[in-house]
Amino acid sequence: MNQAVQAAAPAQKRKPKETGVPENKKFLHPTLAKNYGDWKYHDRPRPGVLHHVAHGGDEVWSVRAGTQRQMDVYTIRKLCDIADNYAEGRVRFTIRSNIEFIVSEEAKVAPLIAELEKNGFPVGGTGNSVTMIAHTQGWLHCDIPGTDASGVVKALMDELHHEFVREEMPNRVHLSTSCCEINCGGQADIAIIVQHTKPPVINHDLVANVCERPTVVARCPVAAIRPAMVNGRPSLEIDESKCMCCGACYPPCPPMQINDPENSKLAIWVGGKNSNARGKPTFMKMVASGLPNNAPRWPEVAEVVKNIISVYKADARPWERMADWIDRIGWPRFFEKTGLPFTKYLIDDWRGSRANLNASTHIRF
């Protein structure tokens, strides 16, 4: 830090200790620390349980449970009580906000599962299950949300509970939700993303004071925003024939309100794959849109997601992820089997889009 700034600061201010990312060794379960980098294989004795065996013969069982992610301290303390009384005091979280309790004795697994279930924590999310939805902040905390996150996830996971606690899918199914088109939820087998359908509504009284106009102009992917004088004040205007309603202008310029209770819709995307297993990683593709932002339980979204999951479950072969399955059956059959309408909006016209068109006679009849 700048010395001058430091000298001017009041004496009672505490200087931060810039310690960065903490060492994880002291948090590891002792058996994990002992066998660090020396694991031989694992299996899954039942859904929600991973069993790892080290080269030296040590074993650990990890019991995975779903959480609401946004947790109150009472819930966290309850999980700690379970970890102290039924496990061995060490836990970790997965990338999808599941908690894992690690134990070194098989006999502890069943009582631990019973205690978790008794307290309302579903045990599952391993292997070929539908695991917890990667999600964002939504109305609870985001400054630009088109919808909620935790509520959408709660509503959907209630519906998908059966698929979380069992391993009955062809391969793992990763879901994500995103409250705007920035897509903080990320690539997934099935993703739910806000899709705005109308250009932003501009409050011209506020733009001059709130927005750095050149920044906003530069932020638009299709150059649809330009500076303008409106009612004698500097503001911005939108070429609505160019605007594709992405909402990129809204974060740098909140007076360009993109969220709309009726016209901000939800879209469903499928076939994103993060892993390099079999094929290379893939981006997901939009397959449905125009679904209403119907809080508090978004039933129309749940219906489409559940339908895609049930068709995939019935039709895909073992180890086929959503993307692998669609590669095999082809897009026409995907739309036929799911009953989703293939509209003109699903034909890509963004940059590089011709690579997405079929330049062959490969058509399944």
Next chain:
Amino acid sequence: MAKKLHDTPNLDQLETGPWPSFVTGLKELAKDKDYVVDLLGQLEESYKTRKGYWKGGTVGVYGYGGGVIPRFTELKNEDGTPKFKDAAEFHTLRVMPPPGMHYDTATLRQFCDIWEKHGSGLIAFHGQSGDIMFQGATTENVQHAFDEFNEMGFDLGGAGPAVRTAMSCVGAARCEQSCYDEAKVHRAVLNTFLDDIHRPSLPYKFKFKFSGCSNDCMNSVQRADMAVIGTWRDNIRTDEALAKKWFAKHGMDELVNDVVARCPTKAFQVKELSKIKAGEHTSTVAVSDTHGVEISNQDCVRCMHCVNVMTGALAPGKDKGATVLVGGKSHLKIGGLMGTVVIPFIKLDTDEGVEQLVDFAQRTIEFFAENALEHERTGEMIERIGLTNFLDAMEIDVDPAMVNSPRMNPYVRTDGWDDEVAKINAKKQAA
């Protein structure tokens, strides 16, 4: 006792059903905190009107320029006062977890005590960037909470145009597929950039993610400006006892349909034992008294599929390291971009190897800081300037492992061709 709850008919509907309910949790907190009573009031209003009511601002801790996500309510009465005054400020602290997100319960309980005292009592494990999200504190309490977390040995993560909090998989701590020490490399890289994490001054965000193998559990190819993904160069290892055990349980149909047929480069074959040929680049293992597996490792792309299906029977080789990809990002502005291979293989099992990676990360961020446009991610910058210009600046030789295929159009000036060939030949001779 806190004040009376506002009516929340919408949120109440999220208290039924088998999945744990964040609404029930918030109501528990609201029994003691007016702060959360009013948070629920505002959230219910969002459910009613389908609009968000938070705006950003400037809130931080002394000595840092980032790491706190400020939120002020925009839900106001006609006279400009907040409609839910006790939740008018609801800032989040982003705190970096230990790599792999391991905890002991004492630490979690201490987090709870601090956040109950200074904040709302709501904690997300974890945000999409990989931070512990301590959600909901007033401007005044942000500093108090941070001081206590910081004394515990935890530090703030990134926000804004900064190096962001990184993520690494469970890795070597519990996974047999791990190809390097993810936690060690994660810390070595991230802790080099503390100034760029805490004092946002880059063109835009820069994210690192560390996955121990190409299953890429951290989704780094699609999300990270720099993805470090474990791999190996030598042959897949085999274990005959576990291979026979696998085959006894799963049989020939599954071996053929789930493994052989799904190998992306057809490197994996099943043969009668008498027809299996050993070789320098071949892995072989019997699965029964009559049949075995033959893997041509030079054709194998280390995708992990067969190793995933037959874990233990097959395992990554011993000559381990990582592949580094640069430029992954999500949609805005030009569309989603995946990372591009920039370092096909780097050894990370020595301090020297880790230092090489740290040095490469430093040079990448320096180049990004100097050359990216405002709000441009690394992948967008590379798309604008071309990969070869980026490689030139990084002093990295081109490699066919970096492309899907060579160029498909003639629109390039090639008058330096002979010089390039001469350089390649000179390097070959010097090697």
